[in-house]
Each structure stands twice: as structure tokens, then as C-alpha cells.
Amino acid sequence: MSREKIIFAEFLFKNILPAVEEAIYNQIKLLIINIMKCNNPALSGNRCNLENHILRHLAIQEEFKSYTEYIDNPKLYFQSFIGEHVETFCKDYRKLQDMFHGNLEEIKFRILRICTEVSEEVNLKNGNASMWLDHFCTKLGDHMVINRQSLTSIQDEDIRNTKFLKDMMAKYLEEVVKSENMEKVDTSSQHLCLLKEKITEILFKQLEGCWAQCPFCNAICTNTMSNHTDDHRVQFHRSSAIGKVPYHKTDEFTIDFCTTNVSSDGSFIILPYKKRIPYKSYRDGGDPYDKWSITADGSTQGYWKWFVCRFQKEWEHRCELKFKGKGVIPDSWRKITKESIYNYHLSWGKKV
Numbered sequence: 001m002s003r004e005k006i007i008f009a010e011f012l013f014k015n016i017l018p019a020v021e022e023a024i025y026n027q028i029k030l031l032i033i034n035i036m037k038c039n040n041p042a043l044s045g046n047r048c049n050l051e052n053h054i055l056r057h058l059a060i061q062e063e064f065k066s067y068t069e070y071i072d073n074p075k076l077y078f079q080s081f082i083g084e085h086v087e088t089f090c091k092d093y094r095k096l097q098d099m100f101h102g103n104l105e106e107i108k109f110r111i112l113r114i115c116t117e118v119s120e121e122v123n124l125k126n127g128n129a130s131m132w133l134d135h136f137c138t139k140l141g142d143h144m145v146i147n148r149q150s151l152t153s154i155q156d157e158d159i160r161n162t163k164f165l166k167d168m169m170a171k172y173l174e175e176v177v178k179s180e181n182m183e184k185v186d187t188s189s190q191h192l193c194l195l196k197e198k199i200t201e202i203l204f205k206q207l208e209g210c211w212a213q214c215p216f217c218n219a220i221c222t223n224t225m226s227n228h229t230d231d232h233r234v235q236f237h238r239s240s241a242i243g244k245v246p247y248h249k250t251d252e253f254t255i256d257f258c259t260t261n262v263s264s265d266g267s268f269i270i271l272p273y274k275k276r277i278p279y280k281s282y283r284d285g286g287d288p289y290d291k292w293s294i295t296a297d298g299s300t301q302g303y304w305k306w307f308v309c310r311f312q313k314e315w316e317h318r319c320e321l322k323f324k325g326k327g328v329i330p331d332s333w334r335k336i337t338k339e340s341i342y343n344y345h346l347s348w349g350k351k352v
């Protein structure tokens with residue numbers, strides 16, 4: 001084989017290699033996202049379903065620090081929760097390697113098929129290297145982005161018999177299968193780190209919804225659209241103690257749930273002007289209160305009652321408020337067991 005032909009093939013391959021790798025990583029990325037969304041119950045529904053899994057996970061873990069991370073910065077907590085699941089999935093290097101090899105094989109056959117097709121077309125038209133490269137880049141372009149510009153230096157080569165290209169291409173692609181980026185899928189792989197980051201980012205974006213939080217209890221709006229125009233709503237409000245709301249001019253927590261508060265005769269104070277608003281007309285408080293629809297159905301869940309009993313001291317210390325006076329924890333709350341709140345999701349929807 002002539003030296004020109006070898007240079008041509010080498011140059012061509014060197015230039016399409018990054019696109020080949022990118023195509024493989026893109027396919028793997030989508031594949032992992034699909035598998036995770038199908039097989040991981042936390043990721044197979046909407047944000048509301050994910051949050052239920054997070055609450056369950058927090059209860060099982062039973063660590064105050066994790067709870068504060070979730071309560072203080074839910075967005076960040078959701079992201080790292082998804083990140084941990086991606087991490088776990090990607091720890092199975094054997095499975096990942098099989099995925100990479102499978103994809104590379106697929107791409108290899110595609111490129112070789114295109115090589116043959118293009119060679120036949122160009123030979124029929126008695127075309128030159130430039131025509132061959134044009135056709136090759138166009139056909140491959142449906143699957144990966146090839147920069148035709150970068151190939152101009154070889155387009156004037158005299159390569160009438162283009163059949164050799166397929167053989168050379170096959171040889172090079174075989175080498176990629178064994179190359180470091182594809183073979184060495186382990187913790188030190190930069191490619192894998194980037195891949196995990198990207199997957200986490202995409203899953204988070206897909207599962208993201210509205211992040212508005214109830215002005216009383218901090219529960220996160222359950223609307224799946226981030227910019228919805230109708231009122232914010234939540235599936236379950238929490239005890240106002242989670243929203244760190246004290247009784248006016250005291251260090252006593254308010255512990256009632258929003259669903260009870262909004263039908264009560266009580267009122268709340270808006271700082272800094274100390275404007276007093278009756279709970280029954282909480283929307284008069286203006287933004288953000290008038291953007292929320294809180295149903296006065298009196299529903300409460302055992303989950304947050306269990307939380308304040310379990311972490312009473314820690315929560316008091318953190319908020320510099322006390323569960324005393326009007327905010328004393330009812331005895332009935334202390335009877336709620338951890339098992340009863342996480343054994344099955346549906347229990348969260350029932351009155352406890």
C-alpha cells in the first residue's frame with residue numbers, strides 16, 4: 001500500500017476519533033438514564049415520587065444532619081441524592097465495560113458500512129478524495145459531528161481505489177476497542193467522572209419541578225412545571241415547627257399544620273412591619289402568601305410529627321426555639337413509630 005494512502009487513512013481516523021468517542025459516550029449516557037429511569041423506583045416517577053423516596057431514605061438513615069441538609073437546601077439535597085444513585089449504578093464497572101464495548105461494536109459496523117457505501121458511490125461517479133470525504137462526512141453526520149474543514153489537507157490526495165479505506169478503518173477501530181478510554185472504566189477515569197456528572201445533571205433536570213416553598217412550613221410545591229402560572233400547592237404540608245415559626249414574641253414553636261392553621265382564628269405576623277394577617281385570609285399577606293393555595297382540610301401526616309419527637313432537642317437547638325407552652329408536643333405524636341411512617345408510602349397520605 002502506498003505511503004499516501006496510509007497517511008490519508010491515518011489522518012482521517014485521527015480526526016474522526018474524538019467524534020467517535022463522543023458518540024459512544026452520548027449513547028452510553030442515554031442508555032444509563034433509560035435503565036435508571038426504568039429500574040430505579042425513586043427515579044421512575046415525577047419529582048413528588050422522588051421526594052417520597054427521599055423522605056423514606058431520610059427516615060431509614062435517621063441522621064439529623066441529613067435532615068437539615070434536606071430542609072435547608074432541598075434543591076442541593078435532591079441533586080446529591082440522584083448523584084448517589086448514579087454513583088452506585090456506575091460502580092458496576094463490568095456492566096459499564098460491556099455497555100461500552102457493545103456500543104463501540106455498533107458504531108464500528110456503522111462506520112464500516114458507510115465506508116463501503118461511500119466508496120461504491122464515488123467509484124461509480126469516478127470521483128476523487130474530496131468527493132469521498134464529502135459523502136463520508138454527510139452520511140456519518142446523522143450519527144456524529146465530523147468537522148469536514150479539518151480534513152481539507154488530505155482532500156487532494158490521489159486515492160482512486162478507496163476500498164483500502166475500509167480495511168484501514170476496521171483496523172483502527174479495532175484498536176479503539178482496546179484503547180485506554182474504552183478499556184479502563186474505573187474510578188480514575190476522567191471520562192467516567194464527566195459521564196456521571198452529566199447523567200446526574202440530566203436526571204435532575206428531568207425530575208425538576210417548581211421549587212417554591214410554603215411560606216409557613218417550607219414544604220416544596222409539587223407542581224412538575226418550574227414556571228407554572230397557577231397557585232403553588234403541596235401534597236402534604238408539614239408542622240409549622242419545620243418552617244421555624246414561633247408564637248409572636250415568644251421562643252415557643254408553633255406546631256400546627258398549615259391545613260389546620262388556615263381554618264383557625266389565629267393570625268400571623270409579617271416582618272419587618274409587624275403586619276398582622278388572619279390565617280383565614282392568609283392571601284392578604286401578599287407575595288408569597290397570595291401565590292399559594294392551602295386547603296383547610298385539617299390533614300396531617302405522622303412523618304413530621306415523628307421527626308419533631310425524634311429530633312426535638314436538636315431542632316430546638318438549631319432554631320433557638322422550644323417545644324413548650326402553646327407549642328408543647330402532644331402525647332399522641334410520641335406514639336408514632338418510625339416503622340409506621342416509612343413502611344409503605346400510602347401511610348403518608350392518611351391522617352395519623
Ligand SMILES: [Zn+2]
Nearest residue numbers: 214217237258
Ligand atoms: Zn405549609
Ligand SMILES: [Zn+2]
Nearest residue numbers: 210221223232
Ligand atoms: Zn409551584
